[in-house]
Amino acid sequence: MEQNWFFPPHQGIRLGDLANQIGAELLDVTVVDRVVRSVAPVYRAKPGDVCYMLSRKSRDELQSCHASAIICDKAISSIIPPNIPVLLASKPHTAFALAGALLYERALRPSRNTSEQGIAPGAFVDPTARLEPDVEVEPMAVIGAGAEIGSGTRIAAGAVIGPDVRIGRDCTIAAGASILCAMIGNNVIIHPGARIGQDGFGYAPGPKGGMIKIVQVGRVIIQDYVEIGANTTIDRGTMDDTVIGEGTKIDNLVQIGHNVRIGRYCGIVSQVGIAGSTRIGDGVMIGGGTGVNGHITVGDGVQIAAMSGVASDVPPGERYGGIPARPMRDFLREIAEMALRASERQKKKGGKDE
Structure with missing residues (x-):
């Protein structure tokens, strides 16, 4: 890949310092002063790059690797060429994430769109809004009446922050994000185009066969250290609140219905849809494209495979998959049985042809 000017290399970190900051052990102490400036995949890493390996399946990529260091665990360290220093880590994926954050701090959240700081002349901030010092508001952003924004927060171009x-x-x-009827904690990242706090999908049967809108007068509560992906939508509650727990990470293009409550430190991947009034526990991981029925409970620590359909409650700690979602061991057994029956049918069909 050509030089990426969107995220230029770091000015440099000594390998010894990098090892200390990511909790890794530098096996070759003679290279503590070697400097790394960027990250790269193994197959095209060059001097100045740091990369990581999680599996021996990638060993062929080492033939073209000229990295200044590779992060890996003890089980893989033996296959690393002797000319490439090893940063030994018990959790190499986590260690690499920490290294990337040190080398590319500006890539951790959306960057400024302009070079201006403070309140841009092209922004509209209602006179009754209350902004603490060091708030940035970019051109074409709108801050509504009575809104309150804490110090160090940046409102990017074209974003709309609703009243109060x-x-x-x-x-x-x-x-381009919009936030209405919401209370947002500290250190929250909301990516472009996200829609938070609009009314949910609630209707009652009308007298002539149509539908009558049910008012949605709840809020959205987003706790500290949450990250919400681009074009994700989170509806406000009908009468209660929609709540996203501390540290939860939500991917792009996720739909979260009214009154949903999501626990702390969950991971929800792209194109998941969670219907209204569902309760999601702490530490739940939901794979991409999954649909979650409304008015059910998903317990703490649950893992749901991608493209699943969750129709009923899931007990804590379970791994579910399939449509309808069921315990993973049952789902995989059924898939194996279906494959076996298909193979047997094919064999019989082949025999008749003969």
């Missing part, structure tokens, strides 16, 4: 919204400190609200 509360946003904490050190948040980033990216371009």
Whole structure:
């Protein structure tokens, strides 16, 4: 890949310092002063790059690797060429994530769209809004009446912050996002185009066969250190609140219905849809493209495979998959049985042809 000017290399970190900061052991102490400036995949890493390996399946990529260091665990370290220093880590994926954050701090959240700081002349901030010092508001952003925004927060170009919204400190609200009827904690990242706090999908049967809208008068509560992906939508509650727990990470193009409550430190991948009034526990991981029925409970620590359909409650700690979702061991057994029956049918069909 050609030089990436969007994210230029770091000025440099000594390998010894990098090892200390990511909790790794540098096996070759003679290279503590070697400097790394960027990250790269193994197959095209060059001097100055640091990369990582999780599996021996990638060993062929080492033939073209000229990295200044490779992060890996003890089981893989023996296959690393002797000319490439090893940063030994018990959790190499985590260690690499920490290294990337050190080398590319500006890539951790959406960047500024302009070079201006403070309140841009082209922004509209209602006179009744209350902004703490060091808030940035880019051109064409709108801050509604009575809104409150904490110090260190940046509201990017074209974002809309509705009346009386509360946003904490050190948040980033990216371009084109809209936040209504919401209370946002500290250190929250909301990516471009996200829609938070619009009314949910609630209707009652009308007298002439149509539908009558049910008012949605709840809020959205987003706790500290949450990250919400681009074009994700989170509806406000009908009468209660929609809540996203501390540290939860939500991918792009996710739909979260009204009154949903999601626990702490969950991971929800792209194109998941969670219907209204569902309860998601702490530490739940939901794979991409999954649909979750409304008015059910998903317990703490549950893992749901991609493209699943969750129709009923899931007990804590379970691994579910399939449509309808069921325990993973049952799902995989059924898949194996279906494959076996298909193979047997094919054999019989082949025999008749003969």
